[in-house]
Amino acid sequence: MTVHKFSPLSIEDAAARRAATSPYNLSHYLRRPSPVHAASSSLSNWRLKLDQQRQLAAALLIGMALYCGFLAVELLVAGRHLEGAGLLLLMVLPVLVVRRQLRSKLNWPSQLIVASAILLLYSYLLFKGGELQGDVLWALTMAPAFFFLLGHFWGGVCFALALVISIVVFFAPSTVSVLITAPLIEGDFVAKERFLGVFLLLGAYSFLVEYDRSRVIDSLLSSRDKLRVQASTDELTGLANRHHMRECLSQQERRCQQRQERYGLILADIDRFKQINDKFGHDCGDCVIAQVADALRNTLRDEDVVARWGGEEFLVVLPDSDSENARLVAQKLREAVAQLTLEYEGHAIYPTLSFGVVSGDQHQKVQDLICQADHCLYQAKHKGRDCIVYA
Numbered sequence: 117m118t119v120h121k122f123s124p125l126s127i128e129d130a131a132a133r134r135a136a137t138s139p140y141n142l143s144h145y146l147r148r149p150s151p152v153h154a155a156s157s158s159l160s161n162w163r164l165k166l167d168q169q170r171q172l173a174a175a176l177l178i179g180m181a182l183y184c185g186f187l188a189v190e191l192l193v194a195g196r197h198l199e200g201a202g203l204l205l206l207m208v209l210p211v212l213v214v215r216r217q218l219r220s221k222l223n224w225p226s227q228l229i230v231a232s233a234i235l236l237l238y239s240y241l242l243f244k245g246g247e248l249q250g251d252v253l254w255a256l257t258m259a260p261a262f263f264f265l266l267g268h269f270w271g272g273v274c275f276a277l278a279l280v281i282s283i284v285v286f287f288a289p290s291t292v293s294v295l296i297t298a299p300l301i302e303g304d305f306v307a308k309e310r311f312l313g314v315f316l317l318l319g320a321y322s323f324l325v326e327y328d329r330s331r332v333i334d335s336l337l338s339s340r341d342k343l344r345v346q347a348s349t350d351e352l353t354g355l356a357n358r359h360h361m362r363e364c365l366s367q368q369e370r371r372c373q374q375r376q377e378r379y380g381l382i383l384a385d386i387d388r389f390k391q392i393n394d395k396f397g398h399d400c401g402d403c404v405i406a407q408v409a410d411a412l413r414n415t416l417r418d419e420d421v422v423a424r425w426g427g428e429e430f431l432v433v434l435p436d437s438d439s440e441n442a443r444l445v446a447q448k449l450r451e452a453v454a455q456l457t458l459e460y461e462g463h464a465i466y467p468t469l470s471f472g473v474v475s476g477d478q479h480q481k482v483q484d485l486i487c488q489a490d491h492c493l494y495q496a497k498h499k500g501r502d503c504i505v506y507a
């Protein structure tokens with residue numbers, strides 16, 4: 117039999133306990149794959165799929181917009197500057213809208229489509245040059261586009277590629293002369309240098325802006341995740357809290373209706389807990405709650421969900437379990453807690469639990485099942501405690 121010794125909780129001890137059971141450390145518990153969580157994860161998988169399709173559609177739209185860019189270049193090259201510039205501006209609009217609509221970064225197939233499209237457009241602008249080579253300046257607008265559409269890393273990679281293409285076209289045009297229809301700024305070394313200087317500066321600014329933006333987004337996302345875990349975890353025990361359990365219960369209810377499977381609910385309450393509090397103090401009571409919670413957590417399967425439902429009351433959901441399973445689990449839980457010996461200032465404490473156990477199917481409302489379990493628990497208390505009553 118294991119003896120758990122503990123002394124009065126000082127403020128530091130309490131803080132340490134909370135740190136040890138802080139939502140961050142125990143977040144793995146809430147993230148464990150369980151059928152209840154699996155139900156929500158299949159929903160997120162579906163969302164992910166949808167997001168992937170949206171990403172692909174977005175990438176194609178961006179690709180089409182960039183194709184408009186080609187047409188715009190054609191117009192510019194043909195000397196129809198107003199129309200060309202108008203089309204170029206028009207192409208920017210869908211790109212901006214689509215990019216803003218996307219919540220996440222583009223996935224790799226979409227990145228590839230967008231990266232190839234921008235690189236092609238950039239090279240096209242460079243190779244064509246345009247009348248009096250002036251339209252090559254439109255290629256400069258591609259520098260922010262790389263980072264804006266592809267993020268700081270892949271944007272940086274494409275930007276570096278674009279830089280290499282520019283250097284080859286400017287300083288070794290003979291290597292790609294077959295492709296150049298209007299050779300660029302021939303002999304005007306200073307103009308080429310200026311072009312590259314401006315392109316580099318624009319790229320550097322865009323990189324910094326995009327880098328900062330992605331850092332802010334990452335930190336916001338991680339804060340959101342931490343808050344989510346915090347909002348669903350009980351601080352003292354690290355178990356799911358009542359709010360999270362309610363979500364799990366409604367997911368379980370939906371899952372049960374879809375798959376027509378049974379599930380078990382166990383409501384457990386520490387016996388004569390008030391006496392522990394009165395005799396040894398509230399801090400000692402807190403430790404007992406935490407130790408009992410650990411025992412419950414360690415006894416359950418990964419797919420089960422256990423929450424601190426009230427002060428010294430726990431609620432367990434057993435997905436895909438019939439009444440016989442729920443019975444066996446309740447017995448195991450009772451034994452696990454009955455084996456605990458807690459020592460406090462030289463006094464031994466033997467916590468026990470009373471249980472109300474029910475099993476439900478698609479025809480029953482979860483709220484009614486909880487009421488039944490509560491009723492069973494009430495009977496267990498009346499029977500003398502440390503026992504299990506089944507519905």
Ligand SMILES: Nc1nc2c(ncn2[C@@H]2O[C@H](COP(=O)(O)OP(=O)(O)OP(=O)(O)O)[C@@H](O)[C@H]2O)c(=O)[nH]1
Binds near residue numbers: 386427501
């Ligand atoms: N230490 C501590 N005590 C709590 C907490 N939440 C509730 N309590 C106390 O738990 C006690 C519950 O007492 P009762 O509901 O009378 O039940 P009991 O003494 O456990 O008796 P039975 O349930 O009938 O076996 C109350 O004194 C509450 O103040 C908590 O978070 N920490």
